[in-house]
Amino acid sequence: MKRLISGVQPTGGIHIGNYLGAIKNWVKLQEKYESFFFIADYHALTVKQDLETFPEKILNTAINIIACGINPDKSPLFVQSHILEHVNLGWIFNTITPIGELNRMTQYKDKSKQYSENINVGLFTYPTLMAADILIYNADVVPVGEDQFQHLELTRTIARKFNSVYKSGFFKEPEAIAAAGARIMSLTDPSKKMSKSGGVNGYIALTDSEEVIWQKVSKAVTDPNRQRKTDKGNPQKCNLFSLHQLFSSLEEIEYVDKGCRNAGIGCLECKKILADNINEEIAPIREKISYWQKPENKKKIIEILKQGADRVRPIAQENLKKIKQIVGLIEM
Ligand code: ADP
Ligand code: TRP
Numbered sequence: 535m536k537r538l539i540s541g542v543q544p545t546g547g548i549h550i551g552n553y554l555g556a557i558k559n560w561v562k563l564q565e566k567y568e569s570f571f572f573i574a575d576y577h578a579l580t581v582k583q584d585l586e587t588f589p590e591k592i593l594n595t596a597i598n599i600i601a602c603g604i605n606p607d608k609s610p611l612f613v614q615s616h617i618l619e620h621v622n623l624g625w626i627f628n629t630i631t632p633i634g635e636l637n638r639m640t641q642y643k644d645k646s647k648q649y650s651e652n653i654n655v656g657l658f659t660y661p662t663l664m665a666a667d668i669l670i671y672n673a674d675v676v677p678v679g680e681d682q683f684q685h686l687e688l689t690r691t692i693a694r695k696f697n698s699v700y701k702s703g704f705f706k707e708p709e710a711i712a713a714a715g716a717r718i719m720s721l722t723d724p725s726k727k728m729s730k731s732g733g734v735n736g737y738i739a740l741t742d743s744e745e746v747i748w749q750k751v752s753k754a755v756t757d758p759n760r761q762r763k764t765d766k767g768n769p770q771k772c773n774l775f776s777l778h779q780l781f782s783s784l785e786e787i788e789y790v791d792k793g794c795r796n797a798g799i800g801c802l803e804c805k806k807i808l809a810d811n812i813n814e815e816i817a818p819i820r821e822k823i824s825y826w827q828k829p830e831n832k833k834k835i836i837e838i839l840k841q842g843a844d845r846v847r848p849i850a851q852e853n854l855k856k857i858k859q860i861v862g863l864i865e866m
Contacts (some may be wrong), residue, residue, distance in 0.1 A: 535567060535570045536567050536568070536671065536674040536675060537567060537568045537569075537570070537671060537673045537674050537675075538558065538563055538567035538568065538569040538673060538674065538675045538676070538677065538679060538711075539569070539570045539571070539572075539576040539667065539668055539671050539673040539676060540569075540571055540572075540677050541571065541573065541577075541614065541667060542556060542557070542573065542574065542595060543573075543574045543575075543577050543578045543595075543600070543728050544574070544575055544578050544588070544591040544592040544594070544595040545578055546582075546591055546594075546805060547594065547598065547730075547731045547739040547740060548595065548598040548599075548602070548740050549728060549729075549739050549740070550718060550728070550737065550738045550739075550777075550812065550816070550831075551679070551715075551728035551729065551737060551739035551740060551851055552679075553602065553647065553720035553740060554714065554715025554718055554780055554818075555678075555680070555681075555713050555715050555718060555839065556667055556677060556678060556713065556718055556830060557598075557602045557604070557628040557699050557719065558602065559677045559714075560599075560600060560604060560677055561604060561636065561677075563602060563677055563726050564605065564609045564761040565695040566673060567674075568649075569608075569609040570609065570610050570612075570613075570671060570673075570846055571599060571604055571609055571611045572611065572612050572614050572617075572667070572842075573592055573595050573596060573611075573612075573613050573614060573839075574578075574614050574616050574664075574667070574761070574860070575592055575597075575613055575614050575615050575630075576615050576663060576814075577614070577660060577664070577852060579656065580654060580657040580660055580723065581643055581645070581649055581652065581657070582649075586634065588781065592613060592838070593832065593835055594762050596611060596613075596835050596838070596839055597823055597826040597832075598740055598823060598825060599796065599836055600610060600642075600822070600826060600835070600838070601740070601819045601822035601823045601825075602627055602740070602819055605630070606838045606841075606842060607675065607762065608854030610774070610841070610843075610845040610846050611838060611839060611842045611843035611844035612666060612839055612843040612845075612846060613705050613839055613843065614667065615849050616839070616840075617641055617846060618845055619847075619849070619850035619854040620663065620666050620668070620670055621663065621664035621668075621849060622854055623669065623670050623831065623854060623857060624662050624663040624665075624666035625860060626657070626666075626857065627663075627665050627666055627669075627692050627696070627710075628659055628662050630692065630695050630696060630699055631661075631662050631692055631829075634838075635688060635691065636659065636661060636662075636682070638863055639661055639684060639685070639688070640684060641660070641681065641684070641685070642658055642660065642661075642727055644658060645657055645757035645844065646816065648731065649782060650727075656785065658667065659690045660685075661685045661689070662692065662734075664689065665688065665689040665693070666690045668686075668689050668708050669689065669692070669693055669705050670710070670849075670850045670853055670854065671846065671849055671850065671853070672705070672706060673689035673708050673761075674706065674708060674709065675708060675709050675711050676708050676710055676711065677710075677711040677712075677713065678691075678710055678711070679716055679717065680713075680716040680717040681717070682710070683710050683712075683726060686708070686709075686710040686718075687710075689707075689708060690707040690708065693706065693707050694704035694707065697749075698849045699814075701860050704857075704860065705709075709741070709772075714780065715780050715803060715806070716804060718776075719773050719776070720732050720737065720779070720826070721735060721736050721737065721738070721750055721751070721753070721754035721755065721773070722735050722736040722738035722753075722754070722755060723755065724755055724773035726859050728851075735750055735753060737750075737814075738751075739821060740819050740823060741817050741820055741823055741824075742816075742820075743820075744809075744813045746816075747809050747812055747813050747816075748806075748809045748813075749807050751774070751808055751809040751812070752802070752805055754773065754774055754805070755773060755775070755802050755806075756772050756774055756804075757769075757771045757772040757794075758771075759771070760772075760794075760801065762848040763797065763799075763800035763801070764797050765775070765797060766794075766795060766796060766797045767795065767797070767801075768794075768795070769790070769791050769794045772794070774801075774805065774808055775790065775791070775794070777808055777812070778790055778804075778807070778811075781808060781811040781812050781815055782807060782808065782811045783811075786807055786811070789807075790804045790807060798863075810812065856859050
């Protein structure tokens with residue numbers, strides 16, 4: 535069985551962008567691959583975290599992932615910082631990665647603009663740690679949203695570089711797996727990806743209630759050329775139509791597509807159908823999240839994360855041992 539790994543940062547509640555771009559796909563893929571999932575808490579430290587809420591966010595992210603359908607008995611779920619080997623290998627990768635490669639990373643450029651008061655070295659070397667997260671387990675495939683493809687490409691470059699500098703054929707080059715919703719755009723600004731940092735009305739969290747979903751969808755930006763119900767719209771230019779394609783039935787998609795083109799239905803009706811369908815899909819997840827958030831169940835989450843780390847640690851340890859030998863370090 536091929537091995538799969540993926541991670542998500544504990545930056546707050548999971549939104550439908552993360553869900554469609556990554557986690558929904560993980561749930562399907564865990565049947566086909568030996569899968570490891572983790573919470574990238576060290577990566578999250580590259581931006582300033584609120585110390586009051588950060589520990590809760592880590593646990594909540596685990597809850598969200600389990601509520602989406604990841605089965606931790608089958609696929610270990612763990613916290614990145616609990617496996618020290620990731621950072622150890624990340625350091626070794628720092629020593630073979632040209633600065634120029636990291637300078638090209640669009641996430642680094644974007645985040646240095648966004649957090650211009652805190653452009654730290656961790657933000658810059660983020661991709662070498664990500665490469666280590668993947669290569670420490672010799673993973674074959676990595677399901678991520680489109681925004682992470684460049685980091686995956688760099689991971690392959692680092693694997694090749696290590697092989698050419700130290701040992702031919704040692705690392706295999708992992709492949710990215712894209713999901714159907716590889717790039718979900720913000721509800722308030724469809725030119726930007728849906729993200730927690732873009733303001734609460736831009737995203738729908740998995741914990742949003744039916745009312746909140748409706749509030750957000752009803753305010754969402756649609757085809758800007760369609761001002762009145764009598765104007766003919768172009769679904770291809772409407773962010774909400776792309777969401778219909780992910781949440782609605784084929785009949786409904788056809789109905790809103792036609793209705794929008796010939797001004798048969800208004801944006802309000804189209805939004806109502808969409809909000810209902812989003813709610814229908816995420817309601818069971820929302821219920822599971824609230825179940826796991828009860829104090830007595832939350833304790834079990836900590837146990838799950840510990841067990842997950844215990845299951846993957848030996849693999850990371852064994853691999854790092856080999857790597858240290860290859861690069862000429864001595865063990866005592
Ligand atoms: P955010 O950008 O909201 O902080 P993360 O960086 O934690 O989210 O991303 C977690 C996973 O979700 C990654 O695999 C990422 O590619 C995916 N993802 C994030 N935002 C989107 C989006 N708008 N559309 C599709 N996938 C996304
Ligand atoms: N960088 C990813 C994100 O922001 C999270 C991540 C860290 C990751 N390490 C990884 C994803 C390794 C896949 C594999 O979404």
